[in-house]
Amino acid sequence: MLELITNNEILAAIVALLGLAAAFGALLGFAAERFKVEGDPVVEKIDALLPQTQCGQCGYPGCRPYAEAISQGDEINKCPPGGDTTIAALADLLGREPKPLDGEAQDIPKVAYIHEDECIGCTKCIQACPVDAILGAARHMHTVIESECTGCDLCVDPCPVDCIDMLPRQRTPDEWYWPLPDGPGHRPTSVTPTLIATDRVSAIGQGAGHG
């Protein structure tokens, strides 16, 4: 047998390749087992579409658990912070029918605000905040890092002295933008070019040949 193989070049090549394939296959199998990364691509994709407010209004302790539940067949309309946009995106991803939101839609983005003079420093809000957006130590006043707060509401109830309010998130001038015009039949709310309407008439009248 060995002789046959060594004498026949083609057979030798095949055997060598088979051997290599088996060795690498085993190695790959071992690596896959050894360095298995947790995570399911579908869950990742669903999670990426959720607003990450981590508020638990969907009935799960955070967005990721809800993403897992959706991948197991739960409804896609349980996330109020995401609203219709998220439902539409999820329906698109999963090929399901979009459904009306189960619950009350959120109107405007909010952030938590702690009335620091009333805060007794009990740390209950810190424990409730899912994104570590509250700073403070025991018996010292607490404050919210506005840029980190997702507006999830979870810190409001635990506060024993009711010193946390949810206020509308302020927009910086950089974030401000012109709203879409009202459409035909309305006067534009912005300023520009139609402003010099009279100029245009005269410019066209002069054959637009202005120097």
Place this chain on the structure above:
Amino acid sequence: MAKAFDFPGGIHPPQRKALSTRTPLIQAALPTHVVLPMDQHIGNPAEPCVEIGQRVRTGERVALAQGMISADVHASITGTVTAIEEHPIPHPSQGKRLCVVIERDPNGDDDWCRMPPLDWRHADEDTLLERLRHSGVVGLGGAGFPTQIKARVRELHAIDTLLVNAAECEPYITADDLTLRTYPDDVIEGAQLFARLCGAERILIGIEDNKPEAVEALNESLRRHAEDSVPIELKIIATRYPSGGEKQLIKRLLNREVPSHGLPADVGVLCHNPGTLRAAVRAVRDGEPLISRVVTLTGEALARPGNVEARLGTSMHELLNAAGLKEDELARLVMGGPMMGFALDTTALPLAKTTNCLIAATEHELPAPPKEQPCIRCAACEQVCPASLLPQQLYWFAKAREHDKAELFNLFDCIECGACSYVCPSHIPLVQYYQAAKGEIRERRREAHKAEHARHRFEFRQARLAHEAAEKEAKRQARAQAASRVAARTAQPSRQEPRGEDAATAKEQVKQLRIAQAAAKAALRKAEKALARASEAGEGELDDLEVQVATARENLQATEARLAAAQKDEQQGEPRQ
């Protein structure tokens, strides 16, 4: 290069520049108080660094730049800080922003606090960049981009041409024109300074042919500066709106196309406005930070229109009154030009670094815009678009909120010049549609980024909690074992059998935890590498990556704590076997 190339489209609106060029540039009277907004530039607002009641001198810094893209703010008069509060600022949102208010000394002195003068021809580059960083200079053409960042362009791009954008193509505005007529030497020196900083081999000045006086002044100054290191060439182009768009001017003068989503630096060009160059050279040569600017005061509701150099933070009301504002004739106040500017509700606003022009227009001059009519698909808009876009298509996409399609049709290449709206026979405010669409797209990106960030923070917290729980559990076990050992010594147990099973599961557990530990280590290494790469390249969301590294570290510590506990368990079991 003798031949001028051309950009597509463009329009010829009436100039109306003569209104404000008849009188020479004058110095505005020193204001009795100034209101200095913390964001007069693109990027993060500055943070006040003075206290109420503090006395400040002209040129003293009152607010510090925050983060990468930001600019300092300096006191523009000598006096006392009387308030640091929200105040209306000139912005299309008509919103309020944090401002530092300074009341001028009753004796009226203008006591300067200058930085030491620098000889920019010989000072080393870092000193110059540092100086620009502390002088609060931003693009004075209207955009307000911090100048020191543009000065660092060399770090990422090779620049061969410095382009002085003196086209000033928008009707009414003459601030650059008057700056060039009055201070041609400063502008040219500023151009030389920037040519040195960015390594340009030549300087081009692009100017429209409707400014013969400025051209004359420049030519004279060039003769005086004939021996300067970097050759300067003056290019006069025919007047057409919007030849002052960066991309349009580059195409026109150099026949280079700035790529979609690209910057002039991508084709080896750096653009600067003459006013900015003058401000930069004053900051370096004279040690004077940016505390004043040239502003065009024009419109038919003014008795004495013209250009003034005024201290930043001066009330527009004061400036307009000094120019003879006829309040009963004022129908509309516009900041910027009539094509790209925006209307202001009130004159009780401070002059900002980006205020290049104020138009006090009568009803007859700038009537209220007519009602929007349906698009008749005449394609007039397409013929005038200087960016070769399809404005009509963009309009439909913006209206229907089909943002993906709008982006596909290069919405973000629109320079918002307003040429399309200007010619649209249906009076459609096209630019506002594009601005709204861009705003919605940017907001969506911001939200997505915020969500991503919140997810990482959430994961970090989960990992931290797991780590804490694991450590607590390990400690509890250690205590329990110590207790059971004591118990075992006192009363010899006969628990040999279950021990064997325990040991087997303990071994299995240790094995699994080892695997988890290896995975956690790999994840940490990966996160650290990503962070290192991002901080080296200076891009990406560093804080987000830092959170991810911290998460990976917590995860690793949690598994290590569990592993250590399990190993102890195992060792405990073994000797008894």
